[in-house]
Amino acid sequence: MLSVQNLEVVYQDVILVLRGVSFEIPKGKIVSLLGSNGSGKTTVIRSITGLLDIQNGDITKGTISVDGEDITNFNPSKIVEKGIAQVLEGRRIFSELTVVENLRLGGHTNSQDIQSNIEKVLDMFPILKQRSKGEAGYLSGGEQQMLAIGRALMSDPSYLLLDEPSLGLAPKLVDQIADLIKEINEQGVTVLLVEQNANMALNVSDHGYIMETGNVVMDNPSEVLLKDEDVREFYLGLNPEGTKRKSFKDVKHYKRKKRWLS
């Protein structure tokens, strides 16, 4: 289990962006983390994977642990060695390097299995196999996302953290990514799925957390969230005809939840 408890994060010593975030990713499950722009989802991932430092961010409170071991403030390479891999927001493939070189980099901490893992990943993505020697920058957006996911799998992770894998992809590709996430999970990888596409995320995940301005404001099994009126209105864009859009903060559900938390 990957567990984040009461996490508080500050950028540049003054900008408080996470205000006590707690959530859990039980082994073998897919957990989604939803929230609008700037709510702090990427910051949560950075805190887990040790990438706050380079952004001039600090964990000022809280703990992160994996399978009972405290990994708060571990450096990025240590985190990867602990079996936690990530797909960065915006894919961030090394576009000047070839497809295979990108995969090799994903296996940087796992040298002994590199050749067999490259074959495994290329078998998983036949499109990448055809272009394995080509420069990764020439791949299409969807292919680049597959490469980013394949690259993360190269370290044989037990936990995979995905930051908005559906970003900028056509609906058909989003479905493909969703299937892929399920498939990866079925092979035994525990997944944290950060998304703005709540529909996709809730359909693949077991449990969902909703963030707003640095707080978790709601969490429930995904099928419950999918049916929740407020979630439908604010994240699935399914507001009933004629009703005015309110701020999520005005919603009773949210207030109730918050009182319960305090």
Added chain:
Amino acid sequence: MTIFLQATVEGLSLAAIYSLVAIGFVLIYKSMDVLSFAQPALAVVGAGIISSLAVDRGIPFWLALILGIFLTGVLSLIIERTFLRPMVGEPVFSVAILTIGIDILLRTVLDSWIGINPRYLGDPFPTFGNFGAINVGGVNLKFLELTALVTAILIILILSVFFKRSKYGVAMRATSFDQEAALAQGINVGRIFGLAWFIAGILAAFAGFFITGGFNTLGQFSFLIALRALPAVVIGGLDSIPGAVVGSIIIGLTQGYVAYYQIPFENLIGFSLGSGFSLLAPYLIMFVILIFRPDGLFGTEEVERV
């Protein structure tokens, strides 16, 4: 024609020396966005270490050479760890000034060690053949120059294999392309910085040896030769290894041709360009190229300038 060949060979062997220093400069720039003005100083310090091992301590020359080159790499690594690492994230300008400080420090220590008389490196090149040279069809080829040329070519080949095939070579390219994404793959970026400085130190020491070996000797002015790698890097573009090599070839050949053709040229135009013109010429070429290509011939456009 003989003169032209002679000038070309000498120019290319200078180019070999410059490119060794210049590649080190580019490696550091690409890996950590630092303009290291200490590279030329590391070259002469490397020569100093070799000389001190081989001559003062009497260690057999070839062993002293290998040891000296390695120790210069280690020195470069230590400089990165102690001075540069704490500066990560500081403005490019301040870090560049810091490297100028390191350059001055290194040269001050070296110059006081050298003293008044130039130092030999204890190498056998002066005793090879006809005072260290052979004559091929009227062209005088110095063994040391030929060795510099061959060594530089070999080093460039080895580096290109390293960057293409080895785990850390690929990791260095990835880090220079996107540091955060490299971190996310579990690459220890600090180790990559150290590696870049280590390799740069080794390349500088090779250059230092070729500048000061044989009859050349190590004096307080040997540094000026290594310094000419800087216009070479600027011409090639700060972030391009092929650029560093091409820039070095341009500077080296310019210098070679100026050395042999300046006097006939002056007679032709009827006035003197001055005896220091061959030292000035590389910088003139640099200015002309920068007017047309502000980022150098191979440089990436958004490269920040100091």
